[in-house]
Amino acid sequence: MIVDEIGTRIFTRRGLDWTAIPRPGRRIEVTRLDSAIIDGEIIVLNDAGLSDFAALRKAITRRQHDLYFVAFDLLHLNGHD
Numbered sequence: 001m002i003v004d005e006i007g008t009r010i011f012t013r014r015g016l017d018w019t020a021i022p023r024p025g026r027r028i029e030v031t032r033l034d035s036a037i038i039d040g041e042i043i044v045l046n047d048a049g050l051s052d053f054a055a056l057r058k059a060i061t062r063r064q065h066d067l068y069f070v071a072f073d074l075l076h077l078n079g080h081d
Contacts, residue, residue: 001037001038001069001071002036002037002038003033003036003038004034004035005035010042010069018042033077034078034079035077035078036074036076036077036078037074037076038071038073038075039071039073039074039075040069040070040071040073041069041072042056042067042068042070043056043067043070044056044066044067044068045066051070
C-alpha cells in the first residue's frame with residue numbers, strides 16, 4: 001500500500017493496481033500520514049476466522065466484498081524508513 005499526495009493505493013507484488021480491493025467502491029482511508037509504504041496482503045477469512053488461500057482465489061473474481069487488506073510491515077513513514 002502506498003499513501004502519498006495522490007491518495008491511498010494498493011499494488012500487487014507484480015505491480016498490478018488493486019486500489020479498488022478489498023471493497024470496490026469504498027475508499028481505504030489512512031489518517032495522520034503524509035506518506036507511507038505499508039507491506040501487507042489481501043486475505044479471505046474462512047468460517048474459523050483463518051486466512052483461506054483457496055477462498056481468496058475464488059473471491060478475487062466472485063466475492064470481492066469478502067477481501068481484506070492486512071498490514072504487517074511499515075516500510076516508510078512520513079519521509080523516514
